Amino acid sequence: MKNKVKEKIYPGWMCVPALGIYTLFYIVPIAAAFFFSFTDWNMDRMNAPKFAGLRNFINLFGDEVFLRSAGNTMLFAVMTTVLKLAVGLALALLVVQKFKGNGFFRTLFYLPCVLSCMIIGLLFTGILKMDGLLNNALRAVGMESMICDWLGKYGTAMFWIIFIEVWMWAGFNMFLFISGLQSIPAELYESAQMDGASAWERFVKITLPMLAPSFTVVTTLNITGGLKVFDLVYALTGGGPGFDTQVLSTYAYRAFGLGLLGKSSASSMVLSVGVVAVTFAMNRFLRSKEVEA
Amino acid sequence: MKAKKRSGRMAFILCLAVAPIFFIPILMMILGSFKTQGEALRMDLSLPEKFMLDNYRHVIETGNILRGYKNSLIITVAAVALVIVLGSMAGIVISRRNDKKVNGVYYYFIFGLTATMQLVTTYFLLLKLHMLESYLGVIMVFTAINLPFAVMTFASFVTGIPREIDEAAIIDGCSTLQMFFKVLIPIMKPAVITNLIIAAISVWNNFQVPLYLMSSSSRTTIPMMVYNFYGLYARDWQYVFAAIMFTILPIVVLYLCLQKYIVEGMTAGAVKG
Numbered sequence: 240m241k242n243k244v245k246e247k248i249y250p251g252w253m254c255v256p257a258l259g260i261y262t263l264f265y266i267v268p269i270a271a272a273f274f275f276s277f278t279d280w281n282m283d284r285m286n287a288p289k290f291a292g293l294r295n296f297i298n299l300f301g302d303e304v305f306l307r308s309a310g311n312t313m314l315f316a317v318m319t320t321v322l323k324l325a326v327g328l329a330l331a332l333l334v335v336q337k338f339k340g341n342g343f344f345r346t347l348f349y350l351p352c353v354l355s356c357m358i359i360g361l362l363f364t365g366i367l368k369m370d371g372l373l374n375n376a377l378r379a380v381g382m383e384s385m386i387c388d389w390l391g392k393y394g395t396a397m398f399w400i401i402f403i404e405v406w407m408w409a410g411f412n413m414f415l416f417i418s419g420l421q422s423i424p425a426e427l428y429e430s431a432q433m434d435g436a437s438a439w440e441r442f443v444k445i446t447l448p449m450l451a452p453s454f455t456v457v458t459t460l461n462i463t464g465g466l467k468v469f470d471l472v473y474a475l476t477g478g479g480p481g482f483d484t485q486v487l488s489t490y491a492y493r494a495f496g497l498g499l500l501g502k503s504s505a506s507s508m509v510l511s512v513g514v515v516a517v518t519f520a521m522n523r524f525l526r527s528k529e530v531e532a
Numbered sequence: 533m534k535a536k537k538r539s540g541r542m543a544f545i546l547c548l549a550v551a552p553i554f555f556i557p558i559l560m561m562i563l564g565s566f567k568t569q570g571e572a573l574r575m576d577l578s579l580p581e582k583f584m585l586d587n588y589r590h591v592i593e594t595g596n597i598l599r600g601y602k603n604s605l606i607i608t609v610a611a612v613a614l615v616i617v618l619g620s621m622a623g624i625v626i627s628r629r630n631d632k633k634v635n636g637v638y639y640y641f642i643f644g645l646t647a648t649m650q651l652v653t654t655y656f657l658l659l660k661l662h663m664l665e666s667y668l669g670v671i672m673v674f675t676a677i678n679l680p681f682a683v684m685t686f687a688s689f690v691t692g693i694p695r696e697i698d699e700a701a702i703i704d705g706c707s708t709l710q711m712f713f714k715v716l717i718p719i720m721k722p723a724v725i726t727n728l729i730i731a732a733i734s735v736w737n738n739f740q741v742p743l744y745l746m747s748s749s750s751r752t753t754i755p756m757m758v759y760n761f762y763g764l765y766a767r768d769w770q771y772v773f774a775a776i777m778f779t780i781l782p783i784v785v786l787y788l789c790l791q792k793y794i795v796e797g798m799t800a801g802a803v804k805g
Contacts, residue, residue, distance in 0.1 A: 248702055248711075249625045254637055257622035257679055260614070264676035265644055268657055272650035285656075330550070336543035337536065344547040346791060347554050353787045353794065354780050355737035357755040361762055361776060362557050365564070365575060365769060372560055372575045379576075406553065414799050467648060470739045474759070488740075495652050495744070503652045511648035518646050 269511075276505035282498030295505035304482045305506060308490040312510070315401060315486060316465030316517075322405045323461050324454070327412025334413065335420050345417075348410035356407070360474025363403050364390070367475075393483040396476050400484060404471055408464075412457055419453030420446070455525040459518060466514050487513075565773035572770035587774040591761075595771070597778050599750060600757035604736055606667055607753055611674035612731045616724060618675070619682025624716060627687040628698070638687065644680030651744040658745060665749040673741055678731045689723040690716070722800075729790075729797035736783065754779045 276295055280288035299305045330348055334341045351359065366372040367389040374386045389395045423446065431441050469488035472478060478485035478493065485493075487510040494503035556577070564572045565587055567580040591597055622641070626634045654673060655664070663669030693716065701711040717724065742756040752760075758775050765771045787794055 245629055245631075248698065248708060249628045250708060251625065251629075251634075253621040253625045253708075253712075254634070257618040257683065258637065258640075260618065260672055261641065261644065261676050261679045264654065264657070264672045265647075265649070265679075268650040268653035269647055271653040271657070275653065333543040333547050333550075336540045338540035338544040340544065341547070344551065346788070347551060349791075349795060350558075350784070350787065351554070352798075353733055353737075353783055355739065355755045355783075357737075357739040357759055358776050358779060359557075361758070361772065362561055365560065365772070366557060370573070370575060372556075372577075375575050411798065414795055418799060463646075473739075473743075491652070492744075495655075500652055500656075504650065507648065507650060507652065511650075514648055515646050 272504040272508055275501055276508045278501050280501035280504070282500065285500075288501065291501065295501050296509075298502065299505055299509065304485060305490060307482060308485040308487050308506075309509070311397065311484060312466055312468070312486040312488075314397070315404070315468055316462050318401050319404045319408075319465045320458060320461040322401070323408050323412045324457060326405055326409040327457070328416050328450075330409060330413040331416035331420055335417060345410075345413070348413055350410065351407040352411040354407075356470035357474050359403065359407060360471050363399070364475060367399055390476050391480055393480065396480070396484050400471055400475055403475070404465070404468070408461070412461070415457050416450065416453055419450045423449045451525075451528060455522070458525060459521045462517055462521060463514050466510065466517065561773045561776055564769055565777045567770050569768055569770055572773065573767070575769070584770065587770045588778070591771055591774045591778060595761045595775050596750070596757055597754070597761075597775060600752070600754035600779075603667075603751050603757075604753040607671055607674065608732055608735045610667070610671045611678065611735050612728060614671070614675040615678045615682050615731045616727055619679050619727065620686045620717060620720070620724070621712065622679075623683045623686025624690050624712060626683065627690040628695070638683070641680045641683040644677070645684070649677055649741075651740065655744050665746045665751060667751055670741060670745055670753075673745065674731075674735045674738070678727075678734065681730065682727050685723050685727060686720065689720050693719055725793055726797040726800050729794050733783075733794075733798075 275288060277291060277293070278288035279291040279294070334345050334348070364371070369388050369391075371389075373389065377383065377385045387395065389399055427445050427449075428441055431445060436444065467488060468486055469492070472484060472486050472489050473492070476484045478489045487506060491503045491507040491510070494500075494506060560575070560577060563577060563580060564575075566583045566585070567587075568582075568584055571578075571580060622637075626638045658664045658666075658669040658673075661669070663672070697715060697719070698711055701715045702708075706715065736753075737755060738753070739755045739759070742753050746752045747756060748760070758779050761775050762772050
């Protein structure tokens, strides 16, 4: 087809509404945040920010709370990714077996991820608070020494935030693995079985390598999702006790609430750069593994 | 054969062992939503002594839940419709023209998939445009963040549809818009459904955007409404549970009815994203 005709059948203006909305409400804020992160922009001088060079970033990296938030964010992203992979794969291996009721279990395991994070955070507050379901259950079975304020201490609070994120997304990861598992040809298993390979050997030598493409997708998705975590932390601890469970998104929100707009933009810029860097690095690393496998 | 049966039984038992972790929180909420204040505060899995349907009435009357529903519906429907209509138009044109100019546009959209939304500056943008605390502002923001994925999926789906179909429609006298919406969109139903589900669930559940852009407004969406409600009634768990029940019921019902589409849609979304 000639270009002229093409331009007539598929006129460029049809891209314009999408381009316009996307640019104005998504790209402009990103560009502005980039720009303002180099200024002393704040609530008092909203319309006259002054150029401040790298001061925001230098201040951030000298701020203990920020470093702590960055550390928590990384801990959260890595731990949840590892656990979601492990639990998701385990559940997938269970429900691909043929037994009555596996459809029901798939439905149940998947359910949490269609619910709102905020709602799930509230629900688990009811379980984990001092007089919540968990402590009551511990008391009922006589394990009173275990009772504690689960969300009131750094270690246990962080543990539960990670647990709940995994609880939410395990079923979703399970389905990603199910489609990967179903694409492995059955003959591979049959011939391995004839050669006398044990179940474990078949898992390590056939299942895992054949799942490599699924691992790429799932890992990248979970890591970037984990870095952006906000709702769960906000609902469960609000970043507390103190600033112990603060993550980058809640840190940025707090700076926004205090009117420190340049600082808030700078910290969320650090987060976006981190997300992009991790996405690229993971994709490269995992794709190269795929080829080897 | 025997080994298969045995592994099936093992899997069943293990699933049964894991299942309580998934349904206990939900069971606690359902039971709690029918209890009296004293019973609900005890936080256990006992049956309520008498089913307090009044909790639900109280939540409807004081919690602005219906208002939140209306707001969430308006915002979700408008944003999802815009995402699908504008995203498919852009995606089709990009993929069909396939020249240097539109390829640049394509990568410009793809950038949005790895970028992170900047809410502070979005707040000030809406402030300057006088769109804070308004439906329109939030709808535009939700549309913008969901467009990259829509453009990508539509563009990649169209490549599988032969061009001859477009040409035949044009020769038969269709205008471009008619050809798009009467001929191509029906063929692209799977891509439409994927986008519909992903965009609808993410907009309906989103908390961060309304928190920054319309936290105390009466136009805010249902997760924000419930959060504000919780702030007021933190000691009345029976009401909190009832409010949560209201918000998740439509999603759960939709999920149970459309499970196949939802799971496929979200999985396809993840694999392509």
